[in-house]
Amino acid sequence: MFKEQPNTVSSNIPKTKSYVLQPTSSDIVSEPEAIPFTNVMERGVKPIPLVTATAAAGFGSGDFSITKEDVKEYYVIPKFRFSHVDFMIEVSGLSMYPQFNSGDVVACTILHDRKFLQWNKCHVIATREQGILVKRLMPSEQDGCLTAVSNNKDYPPFDIPMDEITGIALVIGAVSLE
Numbered sequence: 001m002f003k004e005q006p007n008t009v010s011s012n013i014p015k016t017k018s019y020v021l022q023p024t025s026s027d028i029v030s031e032p033e034a035i036p037f038t039n040v041m042e043r044g045v046k047p048i049p050l051v052t053a054t055a056a057a058g059f060g061s062g063d064f065s066i067t068k069e070d071v072k073e074y075y076v077i078p079k080f081r082f083s084h085v086d087f088m089i090e091v092s093g094l095s096m097y098p099q100f101n102s103g104d105v106v107a108c109t110i111l112h113d114r115k116f117l118q119w120n121k122c123h124v125i126a127t128r129e130q131g132i133l134v135k136r137l138m139p140s141e142q143d144g145c146l147t148a149v150s151n152n153k154d155y156p157p158f159d160i161p162m163d164e165i166t167g168i169a170l171v172i173g174a175v176s177l178e
Contacts, residue, residue, distance in 0.1 A: 047074035050088045050105060053132045077107070083172050086110045089124060091134050091174075095150040096122070104176045106134060108169035114162075117146075118170060126167040127160060134171065 049071040066087060075088065085107045091100045099122070100106065108124050111117065117137055125133045125148065135148035138157070145159040 047076050048080060048085050048088050048107065049074055050090070053089065077175065080107055080173055083107070084109050085172065086169065088175075089132065095152050095155040096134050097152045099151045100134065100174060101176065104174050106171045107173040109172055110167065110169045114168065117168065122171040124169040124171060125160065125165055127164050128166060129164060
């Protein structure tokens with residue numbers, strides 16, 4: 001709707017009308033409200049657990065389960081709603097920079113069969129010696145190994161023996177802060 005405004009120009013110039021757009025109540029978009037966690041559960045949306053590195057180290061075992069003590073927080077992330085996300089974990093270190101910074105959170109889908117590895121995609125790898133690693137996986141020239149590749153060129157690729165790996169999860173997304 002337009003509202004007529006008086007012209008404030010001197011009287012020797014012909015008067016013209018000017019208009020100012022006045023928003024109506026239907027033009028104002030309301031801010032989306034946060035959904036209380038209890039309502040999220042009622043709507044059937046599965047919250048995703050952010051787990052400790054200790055909990056994630058066990059995701060390769062057949063009886064893997066996340067206990068209440070293993071969970072730092074639960075999150076509902078709309079973009080992950082239709083993706084199969086088993087857990088989220090924080091990235092530590094700079095080996096995957098610039099894709100991931102230390103403190104970023106990656107969402108993971110546990111791979112139960114190594115036939116489903118996606119070469120050159122980021123994976124979370126649970127190992128006996130080195131703990132949890134976030135790396136790109138590539139085939140190795142050595143039998144019985146996978147090559148772990150960092151995004152940061154300061155970290156050279158290395159081979160991980162398959163019998164050293166206790167679990168692999170595909171990274172399907174991340175939450176990052178600048």
